[in-house]
Amino acid sequence: MSFWIRRLASIALAVGGCFLIDWFAKENLKDFIVRLVVLAALYITLAVSLNLINGITGQFSIGHAAFYQVGAYAAGLATVTFYKSQPLGLALWIPLMMLVGGVTASVAGLVVGLPSLRLRGDYLAIVTLGFGEIIRIVTQNLKVVGAASGMAVEPKMSTPMIWLAWLLAITSIAVCRNLLQTAHGLGFLAVREDEIASSAMGVNVTRTKVAAFVLGSAFAGMAGGFLAHYEGFLIPTMFTMDVSFIILTMVVLGGSGSVTGSVIAAILLSTLPEFLRDIQQISMAGLVAAAISIIAGVVAVRYVSQHVHTPSTRRIAYPGAIIGSIILTVVLSKVLAFIPTLANASTDGSRIRLVIFAVTLVVLMLVRPQGLLGHREFGWGSLRRSEA
Amino acid sequence: MAVDHLFAAGVNFGSLPAQVVNGILIGSLYALIALGYTMVYGVLRLINFAHGEVYMLGAYTALFVSWLIYGNQVAPVHTFWWALPTMLLASMTVSALVGVILERFAYRPLRNEPRIASLITAIGLSLLLQFGGQLFLPVAPPPNINAKVNPYSDSMTFYLKPPAKPLADKASSLEAEATATEKAYNEALSGVPSGEEPGPTVTALRNNYFEARNAYEEAKGAAANSGVSVTIPKGQLIMFVVTMFLMAILRHLVMFTKQGRAMRAVSHDFDSASLMGINVNSTVTFTFILGSALAGAGAMMSATFISGVKIDTFYGLLPGVKAFVAAVLGGIGNIPGAVLGGLLMGVAESLVIWVGWGDYKDAVAFLILIGVLMFRPGGLLGSAKVEKV
Amino acid sequence: MGLAEEVRGLSQAVLTLDKATIRFGGLFAVRDVSFSIQSGDLFGLIGPNGAGKTTCFNLITGVYKPTAGVVKFGDTVLNGQAPNRICEMGIARTFQNIRLFSSMSALENVVVAGSLRQKSSFISALSYLPSAIKETGEIRARALELLKVMDLEDIADVRSCDLPYGKQRRLEIARAMATDPTLLLLDEPAAGMNPQESEQLMRTVRRIRDEFGKTVLLIEHDMKFVMNLCERIVVLDHGVEIASGGPAEIRNNPKVIEAYLGEAV
């Protein structure tokens, strides 16, 4: 009995929290920031769901945007086709459409999951990438969804339903956390570790992989269904490979397999680079300085990790490298500004957004391949220790 | 069903050979790039996602060299004999250098980490060069080589089945008439003093000429359609010949040199090869040099010889992906397989265009890939390895 | 023949190989091997390196499919069954080159295997319902028990890749036991162990048979281990069966001696 009371309380807390975020954002934040709050929730959902496939089950999928897109288009198409001839109000219709998006995307997940049964990591990667491209090319040519010029999803939400986005994000986190807390979930981790040994221990590897794909793509599809009604407009260029890589970067940065890591990375990477869009002029001197400093930082961290064995030095390696790189960037950019070609050239912030993701991936692999949190989680793990 | 569609789309079976030849020409380019993927995968078991960007940088190198040589003028034909090989060598050198740098500073440090780390790095490098390149390379408006350096843009036509005799005769008689009327019209026109309106006789002559020319064009078209011909742009033919030549060199290097033997040994078994005293690092470097140089060559040629091609930092994205598919199709790690796979990919793509599904051309690669992996994971010439337990 | 053995002889065959054969390209890794194991046996499978012993295990557990011949578990034909199905039926194994779930703790390794026969549904796990929580608790308790049997309770929370070799081998046995098998296959369980460890392992294996009632088939190069432990032994060489019988018979079989001497042991 007390279980159900606690369960209801936590659900109420979650829903209440979502409405609190909603209220707070609308009262206090500029539209631009409100948008980031919504996008953060969507990216959390995407990162957590990719983490389920990629980090927890170890199936290296890099085409997650495809499921996002399938969900968005399915929901958009259903709304365009049926909304007018049905009695539901928009507040009920949109969650329903998210389910439609989720179900459709999970069918797509099933289709992609099937090759995963026969393919090892890198092959699977390219198949998922290819699947994403196929979806994009097909939508680009399909008249019913507006082909390359996109389609309007009418009606869109009148004010952003921030709470709904966050409820989706929290649900995806809760589902992954629940899974990892039970014996079922350990089977997923086992498949990641060693497929042959898992199947010899009775784990149904096939079913586990397909379940991961179906579940992961369902959440991405629901995020897509939300997006369709949030933006009110869908166009294939919203779902290019870049989006897949951004989600992948979040998972890798957070630490493959760590749900909390994915969440933190999703929040960081979905908001911070957005502020760059507004910066009109970034000087080339600064960029070159940053590039050199990052390389120096990487070299320093790698040197310490390989040749220095004093624990105190090793402990300050990461913070030292980060602070050092920042200082070096500032100093170098002043110095480089004396070179006229660099001082006069500049670029706008939106163009370095994706460069940041790329640099994150490469630098991370070189200095900390396990990601920010490795396999660790914050604040849970009763199963994962021997004494409760 | 499918056949119905063919007719509905007005597919012309006479154009099939032309499309196949076209496919082979493009396919040879895919093959050239695919060799880089396959060799690197062979020695390191790594999909070098950044290979497409090595290719892209090769195209930019060719562009810069063409600027250096010709500045803003249109290149005179008599300089091509030395300018084109210079561009080719420059592209190959720069691409090889980029490949070696990537290997040395990004892949080698990760060689003992799980393979997924190198794969993620490769993806990251690929993105970095695509988007970072946007900051430093000329992208807008997209530059191109072949507007200024425009070698051999005309094409040659071969007849597999000559046009029907009566139609051809009719066309040639009409051609004579068209020439005659044109001459008459031009003479009359030159008689008109400048600044004056041509009189009615001249107008009549002009109408005559236009009529005759239209009739000739029509008859020529009909005659051409009645035969089966293959038209090859000369530039692409050169590209094909050079590609075959480079592949022959590669084969020699891989089969008969010490480094080539080492490469095959490493490819067969990395750990044993290193235990047997093979210098694995230099072998891997050698592999990257070969693969990247080939990509550079392919990039220079595609950017120069295929008319209308524009260069940007995503220049290597689709060719790279297709070449990768070609490598998998042939059996990744297998050198003849990459060539076969490349040619098949090119032909498959042409056939899709021929059938009238040109919009979906780029999806074909992935469909082939998924098909191969599902039904013959080892590729056509490779063999799927069973993991020893 | 003692009474115990007579009773065992009457009991039903747990595992039967009938002319089991597998070839890799031109190589017959296992050729026409036939033997059967009775319930409660401690059965040894020996032979020089590359004889095909591990391949036999792979045939039994469904990792490879026999090219010809039949593998039967009780009355069920195993040919072509998926490894996880075979495990579910009651055959569990360890691996010669240890295959633990390396970044998971020792306890988690055992829990994965222990969740084989769980009844709570996937949905209940996703929504963290009481049934799933309770069952997970039970599985964990059983896993801790097994770790205790294998003398591993103190390292339950250690990542399995950080364990010393001998403990990793024992953890593999604990993990296999957690699937609650009828037949336990051990591939070189004593490899890399010192004499004391190996001595202790021998006692543990015997206990697994006597106390837990498992039938055990084991591969081992350590002759002392096999001869002391196993009641029946089959010898393979180059994929074919060259001898079978009790330890004494095997020890004096000229073919066996030749097979091992030919290998210059």
Ligand SMILES: Nc1ncnc2c1ncn2[C@@H]1O[C@H](COP(=O)(O)OP(=O)(O)OP(=O)(O)O)[C@@H](O)[C@H]1O
């Ligand atoms: N997947 C495979 N592909 C090709 N050959 C294989 C495969 N698996 C095993 N073999 C070959 O089958 C033969 C028997 O191998 P197996 O591993 O069964 O030997 P073993 O008796 O277990 O030897 P050891 O005592 O060294 O473990 C060997 O020659 C081996 O190379």
Ligand SMILES: [Mg+2]
């Ligand atoms: Mg063995």
